[in-house]
Amino acid sequence: MTPARLDATFAALADPTRRAILARLASGEASVAELAEPFDMSQPAISKHLRVLEEAGLISRGQDAQRRPRRLEAKPLQEATAWLEEYRQFWERRFKGLDALLEVMQAGKQTKPKRRRRH
Amino acid sequence: MIPDKKLKLNASGEREIVMTREFAAPRALVFEAYTKPQLVQIWLLGPPGWTMPVCEIDLRVGGRYRYVWRRDQDGQQMAVGGVYREVKAPERLVVTERFDDPWYPGEAVGTVVFTEKGGMTTLTGTLLYESRAARDGVLKSPMEGGVAYSYDLLEHLLHEQVRREA
Numbered sequence: 001m002t003p004a005r006l007d008a009t010f011a012a013l014a015d016p017t018r019r020a021i022l023a024r025l026a027s028g029e030a031s032v033a034e035l036a037e038p039f040d041m042s043q044p045a046i047s048k049h050l051r052v053l054e055e056a057g058l059i060s061r062g063q064d065a066q067r068r069p070r071r072l073e074a075k076p077l078q079e080a081t082a083w084l085e086e087y088r089q090f091w092e093r094r095f096k097g098l099d100a101l102l103e104v105m106q107a108g109k110q111t112k113p114k115r116r117r118r119h
Numbered sequence: 120m121i122p123d124k125k126l127k128l129n130a131s132g133e134r135e136i137v138m139t140r141e142f143a144a145p146r147a148l149v150f151e152a153y154t155k156p157q158l159v160q161i162w163l164l165g166p167p168g169w170t171m172p173v174c175e176i177d178l179r180v181g182g183r184y185r186y187v188w189r190r191d192q193d194g195q196q197m198a199v200g201g202v203y204r205e206v207k208a209p210e211r212l213v214v215t216e217r218f219d220d221p222w223y224p225g226e227a228v229g230t231v232v233f234t235e236k237g238g239m240t241t242l243t244g245t246l247l248y249e250s251r252a253a254r255d256g257v258l259k260s261p262m263e264g265g266v267a268y269s270y271d272l273l274e275h276l277l278h279e280q281v282r283r284e285a
Contacts, residue, residue, distance in 0.1 A: 007255055010130045080130075083258040087136070088128040090166075095126055095140050097162035101152055102144040109148070 009080040012056035017041070018049050022058065022072060029062050029071035130258060133251040138244045146233040146240040150209035153231065154178050159186070168192055180206055184214065201226070209233055216246070223256045225249035 012018055021035055036046040050070060053059045057076045062069040128138040142149050152158045156174040163171060165188035173187035185200035201215035216227045225248070232243045248254040 007251060010251075010255060010258075011133065013130065014132055084128055084130065087258055088126055088138075091128065091138060091140075092126040094162060094164050095142075097164055098149075098152055099142065101158060101162050102142055102148055105148050105152065105158075106144055 008056040009058065009076045012052050012058055013077075013080065015049070015052075018053055021046075021049060021053065022077070025059060025070060025072040029069040031067045031069050035070065130254065131245075134248045134254050136246045136248075136254060136257065138242075140242050140244075142240045142242065143238070144240055145238060146235040147209045149233055149240045149242060150212075153212065153233075154208075165190075165197060169197070173198075177203070178206055179203060182206075204228070205230075223248060223253040225253060227253070 013022075017039060020039070024030060024035060024038070032043055032046060032050065035050070036043050039046065050059065054061075054070075058073055059070045060073050062071050126138060126140045128136065131137045152162065154176060156176050159176070160171045160174045163174075163186065165171065169188045169190050171186055171188050173185065175183070175185045177183050180203055182203045183200060184203065185198065187196055187198040189196050198219040199216060200219075201217055203212070203214050205211060205213035210233050212229075212231045214229050216229050217225075227249070228247045230245045230247070234241045234243070246254075246257075248257065
């Protein structure tokens with residue numbers, strides 16, 4: 001994936017309405033009217049979001065010339081998600097170590113008063 | 120299949136990476152683990168096969184920190200350092216971050232917020248990069264390689280995000 005393409009993907013994903021549109025399209029293609037329905041937004045406003053998603057290559061238009069349904073294009077999203085997932089797993093490995101350390105620290109704190117009494 | 124759901128990580132806006140993670144410990148302890156050199160050395164790991172032989176922390180506003188990781192196999196090193204901009208124990212840290220051998224352009228600013236509820240601590244870490252290109256570069260850099268991913272994962276992530284914001 002080129003950096004410019006990844007930039008466009010992340011920029012398109014930065015908006016909650018656009019993520020909601022993608023989530024809706026993940027369960028099947030839909031027309032602009034159908035996509036506008038759950039949001040309190042005009043069709044032109046939704047069309048603007050759809051244009052950003054289309055330019056990022058995240059959605060495309062279906063065959064039906066009348067409904068012009070939009071559908072999800074999986075590839076760029078999968079690529080963007082994969083980058084995030086790899087970075088996430090790197091940090092999750094660290095945090096698992098921190099979990100273990102915190103357990104040891106808590107066990108240590110619980111036994112400390114005893115030690116103090118002994119001295 | 121979702122490999123691990125505990126850590127949530129997302130690209131946010133143009134220049135940020137945001138992560139949230141819960142820990143089963145009071146925040147004073149999590150803060151301690153984040154700021155005491157002998158504890159940081161234990162958990163802030165590099166890639167597999169690397170250790171952190173050097174960990175210096177001067178925990179006060181304007182104080183510096185420096186971490187050095189080393190691959191024992193061939194002695195290769197990787198180092199990062201910066202300055203504490205805010206220190207508010209046990210709830211908030213703001214630090215600058217710059218690698219000796221930069222793998223992203225410029226300096227990043229990291230903010231870590233610790234909140235406690237019912238004995239659980241939620242950590243929210245935000246890394247703000249100098250540019251969108253720097254942020255995306257970090258996300259593109261190979262970390263451990265060979266991660267399996269699927270359409271299911273994507274759908275799950277999207278739904279989760281939408282639910283959170285609803």
